[in-house]
Amino acid sequence: MTVNLDTRSELSTPHAENAPLLGQSLAQLTDWVVRQGQPKYRGKQLYQWIYQQGARSLAEISVFPKAWREEMGEGAIGRSTLHYRSVAPDETRKYLLRLADGLIIETVGIPTENRLTVCVSSQVGCPMACDFCATGKGGFTRNLQAYEIVDQVLTVRDDFQRRVSNVVFMGMGEPLLNTAQVVAAVKCLNEDVGIGQRSLVISTVGLQGRIHQLAQYKLQATLAVSLHASNQRQREQLIPSAQHYPLQQLLEECREYVEITGRRITFEYILLAGVNDSKENAAELARHLRGFQTHVNLIPYNPIAEVDYQRPTRDRINTFKKTLEGENIAVSIRYSRGLEADAACGQLRASRSQLEAV
The missing domain is CATH 1.10.150 (DNA polymerase; domain 1)
Structure with a gap:
């Protein structure tokens, strides 16, 4: 049964006179x-x-x-306060935003000549504790409300003084643990801010039943599923929640999502040297995805201080890609922006100096 998207209040916080x-x-x-x-x-x-x-x-x-x-007075609209801003040599900008309750979230603006992409957070922190991700090392505090997600996009737009073309829900948090507010934000970004749904990406590590739940909204946004492993054993090593959700069940739910929505799924795969980056891993991944309406995004690992994973060599990355291509799997390599500002994929967790900034 399709969820009604026509009524915004059904998806977001119930209306109150003092609501943002x-x-x-x-x-x-x-x-x-x-x-x-x-x-x-x-x-x-x-x-x-x-x-x-x-x-x-x-x-x-x-x-x-x-x-x-x-x-x-001042507080009715619900905008955040800019707490900290850094700019990488590639012009990627990382923002720490202070919310009304004093909590800090991170968002990233990624400019190119023709696009401005905003990487938004959907939670304060993250409960998933993925082994390679800085955000998960800091624990979880709460879900964000839809307006707090939309605010991130407006903040980046205003700072760059240009239109935001794309939004990816790949910042702090697991979006499908906050589905109602994420969907409400998608609707607002689409209808009110003017960003096409097909320019929006919702990312998830995969939680049992949650992809099915999202499918009922029949959004035109792209779903990106973080696999990061070619088999169940590897996934459990890298993503603790995978212990409760076997890879085959996840892939079955993804296939159902494609059938319900008619939208292709993107699979995200962080390449970790000597862990999941072998030619055998690529062949195993290809077997899972054969006949699937999908695209694979390979993401060379971005280092964080807490763990000792390494980024594979360029030759090893290219071999992995060619192996997938040889199996007729659509694939691309995504080299992350903002590495120097700790704003790249998997690096979002503010340092003490950033949190103490005025």
Whole structure:
């Protein structure tokens, strides 16, 4: 049964008078201004200032009456505070954003000539504890609300002063442990911020039943499943949750997802030298994916201080890729941006100096 995406409130936090305005639809914002005793047309003005102008407070919305702006104060919209910002030599920018409750999340802006991609977090921390990932080493605090996800995109857009073309849910957290808020954010980014759903990517390590749940929304966003191993033993070594979800069951649920949505799945595979990067691993992976509507993204490992994994040599990476291609598996190599700023895939966890920054 398809989940109804028409009603934003069914997916996000129930409406309350003091709920943040960011993340709400035009209809919801219009209802809100009317309840404040303002004329209906101010709903469209509010909508435009939040999503197009990037307003951070009602006080800066100059088309509103001054007395009303002063009465409403600063906190109604729900924007975060920039805590720390770093820029890598390749112009990738990493942001630490302070939320209303004082917690810190990370997001990354990745520019190219024709694109601006934002890597957003869906949780504060991550409970998955993947062995090669810095975020999982820091533990888990809470899920993000939809508006806190959308805020990350607006923050990057405003800092770069250019349109965001793509959003990937590959920052802190496991998106499918926060499905309702992630889907609400997808809808907002699509309808209100103006980013096509096919330019959005939702990533997951694979949790039993969660991919099936996401399929019911029939989103046009791309699903990216983090395999990182060619067999169950390796997955359990790298991803603790894999102990409860055999690889074959995960792949069956992925096949069901393709049937329900008609959308191709991307499989993410971090290459770790001497662990999962052999030609035999590639052949084993190909056997799992044969006849599958899919694409494999190979990601050479990005080092973190907590573990001693190494990045494979370029020859070994290319051999892995050619082995998959020889089995007619669509494959590409994704060399991560932002390595020098600890903003690359698997590196998102703020250092003490960054957390203490003003």
